[in-house]
Amino acid sequence: MKDYIESNKQRFLDELFEFLRIPSVSADSRFKGDMLKAAEYIKRRLLEAGLDSAQICPTEGHPIVYAEKITDLALPTILVYGHYDVQPADPLELWDTPPFEPTVKETPAHPQGAIFARGACDDKGQIYMHVKAIETMMANNTLCCNVKIMFEGEEEVGSEHLATFVKENREKLKADIILISDTSIIANDIPSVETGLRGLAYMEVEVTGPNRDLHSGVYGGAVANPVNVLSKMIASLHDAYGKVTVKGFYDKVKELTVEERDSLEAAPFDEEIYKKDLDVDAVSGEAGYTTRERASIRPTLDVNGIWGGYIGEGSKTVLPSKAFAKISMRLVPDQDWEEISDLFTEHFKAIAPPTVKVKVSRHHGGQPYVTPMDSIGYQAAYKAMEEAFGQKPVPTRGGGSIPIVALFEKELGLKSILFGFGLDSDALHSPNEHYGIFNFFKGIETIPLFYKHFNQLYNG
Amino acid sequence: MKDYIESNKQRFLDELFEFLRIPSVSADSRFKGDMLKAAEYIKRRLLEAGLDSAQICPTEGHPIVYAEKITDLALPTILVYGHYDVQPADPLELWDTPPFEPTVKETPAHPQGAIFARGACDDKGQIYMHVKAIETMMANNTLCCNVKIMFEGEEEVGSEHLATFVKENREKLKADIILISDTSIIANDIPSVETGLRGLAYMEVEVTGPNRDLHSGVYGGAVANPVNVLSKMIASLHDAYGKVTVKGFYDKVKELTVEERDSLEAAPFDEEIYKKDLDVDAVSGEAGYTTRERASIRPTLDVNGIWGGYIGEGSKTVLPSKAFAKISMRLVPDQDWEEISDLFTEHFKAIAPPTVKVKVSRHHGGQPYVTPMDSIGYQAAYKAMEEAFGQKPVPTRGGGSIPIVALFEKELGLKSILFGFGLDSDALHSPNEHYGIFNFFKGIETIPLFYKHFNQLYNG
Numbered sequence: 001m002k003d004y005i006e007s008n009k010q011r012f013l014d015e016l017f018e019f020l021r022i023p024s025v026s027a028d029s030r031f032k033g034d035m036l037k038a039a040e041y042i043k044r045r046l047l048e049a050g051l052d053s054a055q056i057c058p059t060e061g062h063p064i065v066y067a068e069k070i071t072d073l074a075l076p077t078i079l080v081y082g083h084y085d086v087q088p089a090d091p092l093e094l095w096d097t098p099p100f101e102p103t104v105k106e107t108p109a110h111p112q113g114a115i116f117a118r119g120a121c122d123d124k125g126q127i128y129m130h131v132k133a134i135e136t137m138m139a140n141n142t143l144c145c146n147v148k149i150m151f152e153g154e155e156e157v158g159s160e161h162l163a164t165f166v167k168e169n170r171e172k173l174k175a176d177i178i179l180i181s182d183t184s185i186i187a188n189d190i191p192s193v194e195t196g197l198r199g200l201a202y203m204e205v206e207v208t209g210p211n212r213d214l215h216s217g218v219y220g221g222a223v224a225n226p227v228n229v230l231s232k233m234i235a236s237l238h239d240a241y242g243k244v245t246v247k248g249f250y251d252k253v254k255e256l257t258v259e260e261r262d263s264l265e266a267a268p269f270d271e272e273i274y275k276k277d278l279d280v281d282a283v284s285g286e287a288g289y290t291t292r293e294r295a296s297i298r299p300t301l302d303v304n305g306i307w308g309g310y311i312g313e314g315s316k317t318v319l320p321s322k323a324f325a326k327i328s329m330r331l332v333p334d335q336d337w338e339e340i341s342d343l344f345t346e347h348f349k350a351i352a353p354p355t356v357k358v359k360v361s362r363h364h365g366g367q368p369y370v371t372p373m374d375s376i377g378y379q380a381a382y383k384a385m386e387e388a389f390g391q392k393p394v395p396t397r398g399g400g401s402i403p404i405v406a407l408f409e410k411e412l413g414l415k416s417i418l419f420g421f422g423l424d425s426d427a428l429h430s431p432n433e434h435y436g437i438f439n440f441f442k443g444i445e446t447i448p449l450f451y452k453h454f455n456q457l458y459n460g
Numbered sequence: 461m462k463d464y465i466e467s468n469k470q471r472f473l474d475e476l477f478e479f480l481r482i483p484s485v486s487a488d489s490r491f492k493g494d495m496l497k498a499a500e501y502i503k504r505r506l507l508e509a510g511l512d513s514a515q516i517c518p519t520e521g522h523p524i525v526y527a528e529k530i531t532d533l534a535l536p537t538i539l540v541y542g543h544y545d546v547q548p549a550d551p552l553e554l555w556d557t558p559p560f561e562p563t564v565k566e567t568p569a570h571p572q573g574a575i576f577a578r579g580a581c582d583d584k585g586q587i588y589m590h591v592k593a594i595e596t597m598m599a600n601n602t603l604c605c606n607v608k609i610m611f612e613g614e615e616e617v618g619s620e621h622l623a624t625f626v627k628e629n630r631e632k633l634k635a636d637i638i639l640i641s642d643t644s645i646i647a648n649d650i651p652s653v654e655t656g657l658r659g660l661a662y663m664e665v666e667v668t669g670p671n672r673d674l675h676s677g678v679y680g681g682a683v684a685n686p687v688n689v690l691s692k693m694i695a696s697l698h699d700a701y702g703k704v705t706v707k708g709f710y711d712k713v714k715e716l717t718v719e720e721r722d723s724l725e726a727a728p729f730d731e732e733i734y735k736k737d738l739d740v741d742a743v744s745g746e747a748g749y750t751t752r753e754r755a756s757i758r759p760t761l762d763v764n765g766i767w768g769g770y771i772g773e774g775s776k777t778v779l780p781s782k783a784f785a786k787i788s789m790r791l792v793p794d795q796d797w798e799e800i801s802d803l804f805t806e807h808f809k810a811i812a813p814p815t816v817k818v819k820v821s822r823h824h825g826g827q828p829y830v831t832p833m834d835s836i837g838y839q840a841a842y843k844a845m846e847e848a849f850g851q852k853p854v855p856t857r858g859g860g861s862i863p864i865v866a867l868f869e870k871e872l873g874l875k876s877i878l879f880g881f882g883l884d885s886d887a888l889h890s891p892n893e894h895y896g897i898f899n900f901f902k903g904i905e906t907i908p909l910f911y912k913h914f915n916q917l918y919n920g
Contacts, residue, residue: 198677202775211739217658217860218884220790221760222751224744227785228694228763235695238688279671282814284684291682300681303688304778305769310786314487314617315662315823317788317861318764318889325687326770328777330680354742363775400677400777424678 001140005132005444013115015045016128016440017102020117024124026062026085026157035062035153038084038124042151043067045131050138051149059161062153066172069134070146076458077146078451079175079414081404082127082182083155086119087429094431104437109188109425114434121422121435126181127151129421129440133447142448144455148175155182158364159404166411177377177454178408181443183398183420186267188438191385191393193378194418198296199331199368200401201341202304205348206359207233207323213309214319224355226323227308233351234325237301241287244301244329246347252334256297264297265290267394277425296397300330326363330401337365366403369416376457377417384449388442419450461600465592465904473575475505476588476900477562480577484584486522486545486617495522495613498544498584502611503527505591510598511609519621522613526632529594530606536918537606538911539635539874541864542587542642543615546579547889554891569648569885570896581882581895586641587611589881589900593907602908604915608635615642618824619864626871637837637914638868641903643858643880646727648898651845651853653838654878658756659791659828660861661801662764665808666819667693667783673769674779684815686783687768693811694785697761702746704761704789706807712794716757724757725750727854737885756857760790786823790859797825826863829876836917837877844909848902879910 005012024038025031039056046054046067054067062085070077089099097103102117115125130149137143150173152162166173186192209226210219239245256264269292275283285294294300308323310316329344331337345360352358371378373395385393398418405416421443427433465472484498485491499516506514506527514527522545530537549559557563562577575585590609597603610633612622626633646652669686670679699705716724729752735743745754754760768783770776789804791797805820812818831838833855845853858878865876881903887893 200677200777202777204775209740212887213890214738215860215884215889216760216762216764216788217660217790217858219738219755220762220788220859221758222743222745222755223738223740224742225762227766228698231691231694231763231766232698234688234691238692278674278679278683280669280683280815282684283682284813284815285682295679295682298681300676302676302680302685302779303691303769304676304776304780305771306687306691306783307767307771309763309765311765311767311784315664315786315788316764316889317660317662319762320764323766324771326775328676328680328775330677353744355740355744398677400675429675430673 001136001142001448002445004136004139005441009441012132012444016115016125019124019128020102020115020119021100023100024085024119024153025088026154027088035085039063039065039153042084042131046149049131049135051134057165059165061161064153064162064165065149065151067149068147069143071143072146075144075146076454077148077175078454079148079150079173079178080130081150081178081180082130083123083152084127085153085156086122086124087156089118091431096432107434109423110434110436110438112436112438114436115440116432116434118433120433121426122428122433123155123182125435125440126420126422126443129181129443130447133444136444137448137451143451145451148173155404162404163407166407170412173412175414176458178414178416179419179450180402180405180416181420182402183418184422184424184426185420186394186396187423188436190268191389191391192267192396193381193385193393194371194398195373195378195395196333196370197368197398197405197418198299198401199335199337199366199406200328200403201331201337201344201365202326202328202363203341203344204361204363205325205327207352208321208357209355210319210321213321216317216319219319223319224353225319226356227320229353229356230308230323230325233348234303236351242285244299246301246344248343249299249340252336253299254333261293263395264292264397267396297332299332299335301327303327331368333368333370335368337367341365366401367406369405369409371415371417375415376454377415380450380454380457381417381419383453384446387449388446461596461602461908462905464596464599465901469901472592472904476575476585479584479588480562480575480579481560483560484545484579484613485548486614487548495545499523499525499613502544502591506609509591509595511594517625519625521621524613524622524625525609525611527609528607529603531603532606535604535606536914537608537635538914539608539610539633539638540590541610541638541640542590543583543612544587545613545616546582546584547616549578551891556892564897567894569883570894570898572896572898574894574896576892576894578893580893581886582888582893583615583642585895585900586880586882586903589641589903590907593904596904597908597911603911605911608633615864622864623867626867630872633872635874636918638874638876639879639910640862640865640876641880642862643878644882644884644886645880646854646856647883648896650728651849651851652727652856653841653845653853654831654858655833655838655855656793656830657828657858657865657878658759658861659795659797659826659866660788660863661791661797661804661825662786662788662823663801663804664821664823665785665787667812668781668817669815670779670781673781676777676779679779683779684813685779686816687780689813689816690768690783690785693808694763696811702744704759706761706804708803709759709800712796713759714793721753723855724752724857727856755859757792759792759795761787763787790861791828793828793830795828797827801825824863826861827866829865829869831875831877835875836914837875840910840914840917841877841879843913844906847909848906
């Protein structure tokens with residue numbers, strides 16, 4: 001199979017570049033036509049790869065591309081999920097090369113070159129690995145699992161219509177495992193397989209003091225300033241040990257065993273390099289946990305945005321009427337995002353002084369997720385990585401959230417394997433997003449090994 | 461004189477309306493032409509009122525309008541200061557009537573009607589009282605003091621070029637007292653004369669965490685979030701008793717005597733009405749002081765603006781690189797605004813945790829100011845108010861700042877009389893600014909009485 005990949009290398013890249021040139025920005029209705037174009041492009045390539053019944057399934061939003069290859073009902077079935085939509089490219093002026101004209105450049109992390117383009121890593125480059133891996137297996141007659149493909153066009157805008165599609169197509173989507181390449185490995189010489197993801201509860205708060213903006217000279221000192229009050233309330237959301245003070249926040253947090261913590265800590269990590277990369281003199285977080293634990297197995301609370309009063313140039317002596325903040329919490333098993341949203345709302349209202357009025361609303365959320373390390377899906381991924389990279393992969397726990405994974409588990413009863421090949425430094429969602437050429441081909445090479453090991457473990 | 465005012469009532473109003481229609485917004489360069497138009501308008505009206513040598517004095521910013529009437533060198537000279545520039549009208553959508561089309565409507569505080577327009581009270585309506593009061597005295601041959609007029613166009617943006625003008629024109633501006641109508645009385649049936657103003661130190665802070673915006677899932681919990689940190693720092697700027705914690709902040713604060721505090725508390729004040737007007741359930745401030753004391757004789761610290769992270773619609777899971785705040789302190793005698801600015805800078809840097817970098821810069825400031833109640837200027841104002849309103853005025857201490865007043869004292873050696881006729885509820889700097897028709901004409905009637913009493917006390 002390696003020969004096949006090697007001899008088709010340039011064509012695989014050319015096809016990916018063609019795919020990346022379609023600006024499939026789901027958030028912006030001006031790109032609606034391009035979204036369809038991207039769906040049609042990937043459908044055509046799936047057919048060419050040898051998959052059957054490739055189809056564009058309309059939704060009330062952007063369409064879902066579905067395809068399958070059922071060779072033998074006795075074989076296990078893999079459902080591949082990914083998304084062909086991308087984040088908006090703004091701010092355009094911060095891109096060194098045009099976001100929809102793929103350009104190859106070397107970077108320190110990618111000495112063999114990386115493809116710079118919006119969606120190169122998240123997720124067009126990663127779903128295209130699956131299309132080419134399946135083509136390779138078909139061409140070499142080594143496809144040893146049935147496969148179903150489901151690529152959606154709304155991952156970057158909340159996957160609203162995918163949920164309906166999944167609920168309405170439970171039979172069609174029947175499988176033994178879900179395989180998703182939308183995450184990262186530690187480094188190109190340090191493979192890793194994620195054992196879980198954090199959940200998310202995203203809130204917005206509004207603090208109202210006086211009923212109108214006041215002159216800070218006339219009223220200052222005598223009337224509560226909602227920005228000062230909001231600051232105090234936010235400050236109180238963490239205690240001196242970096243713990244979140246929301247009542248009941250930790251009640252359902254499942255503590256990891258010493259063995260589990262040790263296995264996560266086995267991954268190489270240099271805190272000095274981490275600090276230097278971020279240009280901070282000190283890290284910060286919950287006492288009693290390491291930096292990596294704080295960013296993966298522990299729940300957090302962060303202000304994602306704050307605003308109030310006069311924020312233009314110069315000065316205005318205003319005592320504002322209102323102050324706002326967007327506050328999100330990353331959750332870990334077994335926290336429930338709806339319950340945490342309620343606990344936050346209750347807590348935030350309870351700590352408001354009588355001088356202000358407080359409104360709390362929810363934006364969205366998602367459940368935390370764990371892939372058991374002893375499941376055959378995780379084991380297959382582990383063995384595939386080990387075989388492809390020539391070394392044991394490191395189990396990691398992702399800090400981000402893919403809310404759809406919890407939905408899959410609930411609606412389809414299936415676990416997902418987070419089988420990504422990107423790097424955290426690939427500038428996802430940022431200007432100059434890129435994806436290593438090494439990573440793209442390593443993915444195409446590793447995916448068939450997953451099929452092989454999954455088949456073996458399934459039958460063993 | 462009352463007859464003259466009565467018979468010219470409609471003309472006085474028409475002229476003021478014409479003046480208010482000119483959008484003299486000093487902060488916005490798009491209104492530069494209108495600034496000159498407003499200066500020319502007021503110069504023409506000063507000439508018509510009978511003043512001599514009315515002139516537009518160019519500065520490096522907006523011009524200053526000067527005029528004078530020296531009838532007899534043996535008479536005392538009053539220097540009238542005010543400003544023809546106004547605050548920006550934004551947010552426009554919150555105005556019930558167009559900001560530059562004066563509209564008369566009744567309000568609970570102004571049953572005889574109020575003029576709604578940007579600058580109606582601050583300060584075009586109040587300087588126009590002086591123009592019409594002088595016209596009235598000239599027409600009735602009762603002008604018993606020499607008068608000099610200095611109306612600037614940069615009060616709302618820091619009076620930068622007025623300082624130069626004053627320094628370069630010490631001789632021309634020689635006078636015995638400065639008279640300023642840019643403040644308020646307690647109510648239309650409760651006259652008051654301010655005995656002082658608070659000073660101001662206006663700062664801006666920038667807190668930087670990581671060197672770029674981060675994904676809050678990947679880094680959240682492990683890297684200090686500058687918004688959370690800034691909130692904590694702001695929260696710490698007040699202690700549990702509402703005292704400002706900046707080191708050395710209170711060192712030079714002059715405590716008032718019990719008698720002084722009692723005399724200030726003699727003014728009628730209903731805290732229930734105050735809370736109802738602002739729609740707050742509770743007031744708030746420094747322990748041990750009344751609401752009025754907190755807003756006048758005590759120094760304060762307020763956040764005037766805060767921003768950081770994602771503040772658009774919806775949500776973005778960003779751990780921001782930076783957070784900002786505009787923070788101002790109102791000062792009382794004998795705090796020095798430059799010293800306080802330095803103390804704040806030092807303190808704010810000292811409380812920053814090692815996880816962030818902090819920048820502090822000054823916007824502007826001004827010294828607190830006191831008018832001695834036993835001075836002939838204050839006494840003349842007191843007697844004029846008493847005669848016009850038929851009752852003794854209440855001495856008050858203004859919470860706002862007119863930094864130029866301290867400059868006048870330093871450069872010209874002159875005290876200023878704060879002889880304003882607005883109400884605190886007139887929505888200065890806010891949408892729907894207005895000025896009572898009663899207040900406008902009461903000012904025109906009271907100003908000549910100040911001239912009369914000042915002349916008598918000066919000679920007596």
